[in-house]
Amino acid sequence: MLLPLGLLLSCVQYSLIPAAALPAGVDDQLSFNATWEDYQETFLPGFFQPSARFEVYNDGLEFPTVLANQSVQELAVKVTQDLLGVDSEVVFISGYSSDVADYAYLAQAYDNIPFVNAVANLALKEGKLSAFGSSFVQIDNIPSSVASMQMEDAISIAESVFSCPYNGHPVKMEYYAKADGNIALVHVIQVQNTDSWYEVYIDAHSGEAVGSTNFVASAVYRAVDIRKSSIANGASLIRNPQDKAASPLGWHNRGRKVIPGTLGNNVQTYIGRPSNIARASRRPDTFNYVYNVRQTPYVGQNPSAARVNAFYVMNTVHDFTYRYGFTEKAFNFQFNNFKKGGRPNDPVLLHSQNRQGLNNANFMTPPDGQSGICNMYVWTTANPHRDSDMDNDILVHEMTHGVSNRMTGGGTGRCLQTLEARGLGEGWSDAMADWTQQQRSARVVDFPAAAYSGNNRRGIRKYPYSTNRQINPHTYAEVRTSRGEHAIGEIWATALHDVYAALVRQHGFDARARTNPRSTKGNAVFLHLFLDALPIQRCNPTFLIARNAWLQADKNRYRGRNNCLLWRTFAARGMGTNAAGAPTYKGGFAVPPKCRRRRRRFDVEYVNPLEEETDLDEDSPIDSGMDSDLDSFSVDEDVDQDSFFEAEIDNN
Known part of the structure; x- marks a missing residue:
């Protein structure tokens, strides 16, 4: 059988789909350019969601006195049985408490075997039931709880049908409620390859694959590329941007199932209320909404496009900061921490087009363990008004507030509270937005922050971020007279812009740095030092403490390889060895003795046998008369053989 080309290419990581496992007529029902997603949607058994109920009790539903002293687990089981009027078994799966409520998650069971898809959840507040949901099913005719098929045979069937190998995860026995009203005893088997990961439900009596959970979303988003500033630079369709090292189940997985909307393990974007997410324009994983800049943000496809772009950008920041150290153990934002440390149940909740404010955004x-909340507002700086959800500079800036607040002080969220520390927080956020905009090429360009939302080509800060002192003259001494945290933050972000430029100039540029933390190029080194320094500094750091944290981070990771580069760059903006902190904030431009530069004269060695002018357009050897790593130089102009040159040489 000739499979569609797209299908062949998608399955090659494990094996081609065996002809025997394909339904009859598959070659007639799929077009030649069909994709693996088309095959999944058409033929593979998906996840069946039984009819469900959900109720909220505004004033709370009181329990009988006899239940008052029971544990949350015992209470949840009893309440579920009473509310549903069922005599079947109810098993407690998991639960946790927050500062506002207790939550419990349960499953229907038979003969002590839980159901995959007949589950319940409830919320308890102040000893009363505040919400309850259930998808329990009627049990009339249930198959034997003793399997007829061996586990090994079931694994072979799962591998064959899904064209993925068994991943070794322990196989379980559960019941599965089917769409036709019947119930199946199933082997629960995980199969996985590079691009696919399923939990497959094989009928333990018939051997039929009756359902599956797709752990990985293969998604398409119309969004503004993370390396571009805003919708003013155009949006495009972006396929599968998720980084599996950071988001192993993709961006749309929450629990057992893939959600066809802007809700997942890391981020949830919505308008008005958390349930008002943007749904897939084509189920289950295509989000193709076109933002029309000629219309107000609130009409047409614009609200959906805004939620999708915010979802894409915030997840992208989650993923690349994860690569560089903002992991579960470092107090990041995830619903499921995969038992890797930290506290789970805290994805970022982003409120798009929040009408409670204008011309701003906040995070x-x-x-750790409580969700970060981001509010994105519409800006009235232009007509039509501009939506900050379509401004990547602002989105990255806000997400980075979560990073710096969590990584400074051990995940408490309490350690960027002084004015100077809050100013540093603003600076880190601008610097991270700057970093994303520099990832298109090795050429370091000026960065006008949030130029789109502010409707100002110079950005919303006093100066664009630039290494050119004529464009951005900020120095450390201005902290003393700066009003407010944003003004203070500009000074720190200016220094970090210079650090980035110096590192790229010294070590080069890696276009894949976002997903390649092993890179030794300057843009990767910068991001490592950025995230490594945050947990080093003390609670409520100052500029000079933050500077020292960068120096120590370089010592820890690179054995001080960039020590003098960092000292010279910070000193050039007034944060040298002789700088002073509060209350004077005296600028200092000195560097350690080993980092001082001296001017040396050296002459050109014998270039060619002709005693006449020669064009030096390649590296030429030099004799500097001193011990130095400098052993060649390049010039592009005509010079005489006996010309002398001057250069700044590092002492070390």
Whole structure:
């Protein structure tokens, strides 16, 4: 059988789909350019969601006195049985408490075997039931709880049908409620390859694949590329941007199932209320909404496009900061921490087009285990008004507030509270937005922050970020007279812009740095030092403490290889060895003795046998008369053989 080309290419990581496993007529029902996603949607058994109920009790539903002293687990089981009027078994799966409620998650069971898709959840507040949901099913005719098929045979069937190998995860027995009303005893088997990961439900009596959970979303988003500033630079369709090292189940997985909307393990974007997410324009994983800049943000496809772009950008920042150290153990934002440390249940909740404000955005960072909340507002700086959800500079800036607040002080969210520390927070956020905009090429360009939302080509800060002192003259001494955290932050971000430029000039540029933390190029080194320094500094750091944290981070990771580069760059903006902190904030431009530069004269060695002018357009050997790593130089102009040159040489 000739499979469609797209299908062949998608399955090659493991094996081609065996002809025997394909339904009859598959070659007639799929077009020649069909994709693996088309095959999945058409033929592979998906996840069946039984009819469900959900109720909220505004004033809370009180329990009988006899239940008052029971544990949350015992109470949840009893309440579920009473509310549903069922005599079947109910098993407690998991639960946790927050500062506002207790939550419990349960499953229907038979003969002590839980159901995959007949589950319940409830919320308890102040000893009362505040919400309850259930997808329990009627049990009339249930198959034997003793399997007829061996586990090994079931694994072979799962591998064959899904064209993925068994990944070794322990196989379980559960019941599965089917769409036709019947119930199946199933072997629960995980199969996985590079691009696919399923939990497959094989009928333990018939051997039929009756359902599956797709752990990985293969998604398409119309969004503004993370390396571009805003919708003013255009949006495009972006396929599968998720980084599996950081988001192993993709961006749309929450629990057992893939959600066809802007809700997942890391981020949830919505308008008005959390349930008002943007749904897939084509189920389950295509989000193709066109933003029309000629219309107000609130009409047409614009609200959906805004939620999708915010979802894409915030997840992208989650993924590349994860690569560089903002992991579960470092107090990041995830619903599921995959038992890798930290506290789970805290994805970022982003409120797009929040009408409670204008011309701003904010990010609230509670301690690890509680969701960060981001509010994005519409800007009235132009007509039509501009949506900050379509401004990547602002989105990255806000997400970075979560990073710096969590990584400074051990995940408490309490350690960027002084004015100077809050100013540093603003600086880190601008610097991260700057970093994303520099990833298109090795050429370091000026960065006008949030130029789109502010409707100003110079950005919303006093100066664009630039190494050119004529464009951005900020120095450390201005902290003393700066009003507010944003003005203070500009000074720190200016220094970090210079650090980035110096590192790229010294070590080069890697276009894949976002997903390649092993790179030794300057843009990767910068991001490592950025995230490595945050947990080093003390609670509520100052500029000079933050500077020292960068120096120590370089010592820890690179054995001080960039020590003098960092000292010279910070000193050039007034944060040298002789700088002073509060209350004077005296600028200092000195560097350690080993980092001082001296001017040396050296002459050109014998270039060619002709005693006449020669064009030096390649590296030429020099004799500097001193011990130095400098052993060649390049010039592009005509010079005489006996010309002398001057250069600045590092002492070390």
